[in-house]
Amino acid sequence: MTVPIDQHTELKQDVTFRIFRFNPQVDSKPYFDDYTIPVERGITVLRSLNYIKEHIDASISFRAFCQAGICGSCGMRINGLSQLACTTQVWEVLAKSREPALIKVEPLRNLPLIKDLIVDMDPLVDKMKHYSNWVDSTMPESSMGKKEFLISEEEFLRYDKATDCILCASCVSECTILRANKEYVSPAVLLKSYRMNVDSRDALHALRLAELVKDHGVWDCTHCYRCQESCVKSIPIMDAIHGIREEAITLRGLKDTSGSKHAEAFMSDIEKKGKLVEATLPIRTNGVLWTLQNLLPMAVKMIMKHRTPPPPPLVKSSKGIKVFRELFREMTEHVKQDHKSHKK
Amino acid sequence: MRFERMKPFDIVIVGGGGAGLYAAMEAMKTNPSLNIAVLSKVYPNRSHTSAAQGGANAALGNKAKDDTVEMHIFDTIKGSDYLADQDAVDVLCSEAPKIIRELENMGTPWSRMDDNTIAQRPFGGAGRPRCCYCADKTGHTILQTLYEQCLKKGVIFFNEYFALNLSVKGSRSRGLVAINMKTGRLEAFPARTVILATGGYAKMYWNRSSNAAGNTGDGQALAYRAGIPMKDMEFVQFHPTGLRKSGLLVTEGARGEGGYLINKNGERFMARYAKEKMELGPRDLVSRSLETEILEGRGFDSPAGKYLHLDLTHLGADLIKSRLPQIREMCMQFEGVDPIEEPIPVRPTAHYSMGGIDTDNLTRTVMSGVYAAGECACVSVHGANRLGGNSLLDILVFGRIAGHTAAEEAGRFEPGNISEAELKLNTDEIRGSMHSSGHYERYGELREELGQTLALNVGIFREASLLKKGMQDIAELRERFKRVRVFDTSDVFNTNLLQVLELRNMLDLAETVAAGAFAREESRGSHTRVDFPVRDDAKWHKHTLATMVKGDVSLGEKPVTMGRYELQERTY
Structure with missing residues (x-):
């Protein structure tokens, strides 16, 4: 073996990291700070963040622990995609980046923000x-500990x-x-x-x-x-x-919750017509009472705007429905077989 | 900086890894009426236990029917280069089958043998294949199981709390003071008993370490500053196969599955050092062999340093994908190498700390009410060199014992109490470093220099003049640390402050590592003195004890507990 990997490591490129900032003690709303550093091939986003924190701005806050992709601490959004900073290669992100030489780093979504890239x-x-x-x-x-x-x-x-x-x-x-x-x-x-x-x-x-x-x-x-x-x-x-x-x-069973009823309605529509009968879907999923209570205002609006789905008798079967039904039955049979062999 | 006082606890456990979580679970089991809290610097499921890939040893006899606890005991004592206390090793190995089964019964997903029992594989230094595993994510799945069971039991967690100092009155602890990272507030945790389970200190070698960024010896440093002695700190294990660039580990399991170590001449060089066991020799020996190959010019060259090859290509894609999937992924992510296609570039990396807080077999320290378990402690079961598969076992067995002992003994101690004045002292200490003016030192530089001097002067091959230089460097760094500046002055999640506090811990402990290494004029296990190349049982068959006296290290000693096994030469 020769050392082809390392011949590339000399290559460097200036990369701007646009980092999401928010300190709840002083900031009324979040903003972004830009930091530009030279990054060689083989460097991860986490190592870049560490470099910035150590050499440019010590106040940037993020979590990191194992640096080996096993502890799960450094999840963050890198150019819009949630991933681990420690296993994400800067150059690979850049190759897919819309703006050249720019990487946007933001906290994970759907969890309460604490500070900068740290969420609760x-x-x-x-x-x-x-x-x-x-x-x-x-x-x-x-009785634990005695036998497996x-x-x-x-x-x-x-x-x-x-x-x-x-x-x-x-x-x-x-x-x-x-x-x-x-x-x-x-x-x-x-x-x-x-x-x-x-x-x-x-x-x-x-x-x-x-x-x-x-x-x-x-x-x-x-x-x-x-x-x-x-x-x-x-x-x-x-x-x-x-x-x-x-x-x-x-x-x-299929009648258990609105969720399973919804799934059943989907299945039977697809089997019969090859497409959904949307008009009655809410009723079959949640019942008449619920539909009247919750969807009546929307139904009225839809009627006003001529957006109502066609009533069931007017929903025509898809083209080639016979062949489709054949396939559908075959698939259902397969799934059943699979289940049986799983159970064994 | 504001502070808060918590209600008094019966047991406060510092650390949420394998040892801490097992302790919590066992303490609740032992006495459900106790008031127990776990403090953790990270969310418990992030703990470094998750990084242990290989497995945990137990003489279940699933794979080798003739395996016995007795053989496990002997392998461990021999592996320790006869520095382990034999009564402690008895406890470790006899409890092993029970604890592995207990984990299994609680839901740990072990890999399985054909007869549906827990799978076992060969590991370095072991006479039989007794390492129980879950693919190459054993530590991760054990940690998940323990965390899940703790959630089930309703253990109270204080996540992202950093323990600062023990509160000591006379010869006993009254609890501890910690920072709540989320608020930046100092909080007092008065407690009857404290269990320290914070993991190892090998991160002080920084870039030449496989450890998580936070393995900074927090528990040891806290105990050390409170006057509790550290045992055998000079023994730091270098894992033979760290990835060349990042230092990240390629598990011993890779060699257990049949991987070869190859030098640039294409030789399986382990034949020179361990004829019989070859790649599966004990870690200290294999690490030294790699280092020797490199020093004698048989390593590969690269800008990232010299290295050797760990070759798995002959094992085939199927085996690598099914048994070592994480290793493969890691090699690709961090080194750009697919082990199915080409050999992995490796070199030794600081990996595990055998030394730690001196405890007895029930995890008690010299300070009443303070217990320690896991890598944080030194019972000692690993002596001068730990065997692969014994560290997960150690944290489980002694974590459990710590929980049980503390729960039994908590009633003997008075409720903890931490005064206003003491909290104020802690607050001032921190505020000082945050707002220091005039000439200052940078955290990053100090940490970098510490790692360098340790790798260079207190590394695999040691020698008096190098060690002296190392000790000088550390002393200077500790002096310079007094002027370190925390640049981030915010309260909420001040990770910069956390880094500085961790560095203080590493600096304090580095002094004990270097001092112990300098004093121990012999070669034993992981500690290799070029100027004293042989084991000297007459002078050095004993533990070193490092105690802080007026801010500096003072060395003492403690005899090794012997048992059935007499001292023998250690060959493989």
Whole structure:
């Protein structure tokens, strides 16, 4: 082996870091400060921030601890995307940057701001507590330590990826539901809940699930996949969310909550017509009374603006619906088979 | 700067890593009526326990049916170069199977064998494959489990609090004073008992260290300043395989899975140093072997320094992806190297502190009401050199014992009490550094110089004249620190102030490391004196004790507790 890697390290480039600043004691609102430093290839955003703090402005505040991508402290938004500063290479960010030689650094979203790049993690911890994000062992405390549970590799693999989560809150920051509703359970807590629910040592499945299907829970997710795309550990978070939903339907039935009813309505529309029958969706999801109470004013507005969706009889099936139904049935059959083999 | 007084606690635990969390859980189990708090500099799930990749040793006999606790004990004592206290090692190894099973019962996701029992793999210096693991994220998953269980039990956490000083009256502690980082306020924590569980001090080597930025020996420094002796501080473990640029660790598991160490001549050079065990020799020996290869000109050259190769390419993509996924990711992120395709550039890096707060087997220190556990403490189970897989075990076993002992003994001590005047003293101390005028010193420069002098003069190979230079440098740095300036004068989350306080801790402890290394005129375990190349049992089969007297280090000693195993030459 020769040393090709290091021949590049001599290359340097001036990079401007536009850093979000806010000190609650003196600032009425946040602002940005620019710092320009020379950065060589191979340097991470965290090392750049450390350099700026040490040599230019000691008052810049951010969290950092392990510097190795395992503690999850240095989550922040780098050019708009939530990620870990310690594993993010400056040059790689620049390659995708819209403005040349500029990197914008901001705190995570959807958590209360404390100072500069530091946000309050307590709301996340509170949610972990609310949704019992722990294994409540089927073994009584007094008999612990004597013998192992026998766990198959297959079961281990079911929660292996989920236990990679370092609670960096990048997914929390990217979540579109949380932006609208701070009480929403959040992707990280759904992932952890799923991890507990597929663990055979846990005795709390049913109770945890009962909490998850309530308002602000698992049915509020809109499948935007932002959490999964931004996960710094590449965890398939959406699989976990789907996993919880599937378990909810299996154990609690389709008529359980508005969430599951909504899913059922979706399924049956797609199966019948290949598209949604929007006019009756709220009724089928939340019932007539709720719809009248909550959506009547909006319905009136929609009528005034001629924006009402067509009534059910007027919703025509999509083109090629017969072939589609065939495919739909086949897929449903596959999913059922998969479930059966999983259960074994 | 304002301050606040908390209601008195029965137990205040400083540190939210493996040892602190286990202590909290066990204390609550032992006596649920106690009032217990955990103070942590970071959110507990951020603690450095998460960085331990390899695993934890326990003679479960899942992989090697003939493994026994007795063999684990012998390996540990031999690994320690006979400096470990044998009664303490007995406790560590006999408790091991129970504690691993207990974690398993609470939900730790261990990797599994074909027969569905907890998986085990070979580790350096161990006679049998007894290292239990979860892929290469063992510490992370243990920490998650403990944190989850603490949340379940309703442990009271004070997150992002930095412990400043113990409050001492006579020979006992009355609690401690800490800064609430979120507000910048000083808060008094009166307590009957205090458990220190703040981790190690190897970050004082800074760039030549694999440790988290915060592994600055806070608990040790706090105890040291309160007059509690530090034991065997000269023993700092250098991990053989740190990444060349960042110092980050490539777990011993990579060699456990079959990785080779290769020099620039393409030789598996470990054949020269440990014929039988090769790459799986104990850490001190492997680190010295790498350093020797580099010193004798058989290392690769690069602007980032000389290095050697850890070659995993022959293991194949499947094994690397399934058993060492994090290592692969790390090599790509921090070194730009994919271990499936090419060898990993490595060199030794300061990694673990064997030394720490002197405790007995029940984690008690000489100060009544003060306990210490984990890397922060020195029981001693690691002696002159820790075996891989024994550090996670140490924090679990002794964290648990600390929690249990403190819970049992808390009732014996009076409720803690911290006076207004004492809080004021702490406040003034901090305010002084924040508003110093005239000539001042910069934090970054002092820290950089400390790391440099330690790596150069108190590193893997040591010698009297180098150590003297190191001691001089540290003394000067401690003097210059008195004029250090905190540039950030804000109250809320003043990380600049935190850095300066951490530097003070590292400086105080660095003096004990260098002094111990200078005094110990022999080579044992991780401590290698070029001018005294052999182990000298007649003069030095004993622990060193470093105590602060009038602000400076004063050295004493303590005998090693022997047991079934007589002193032997240590070969692999």
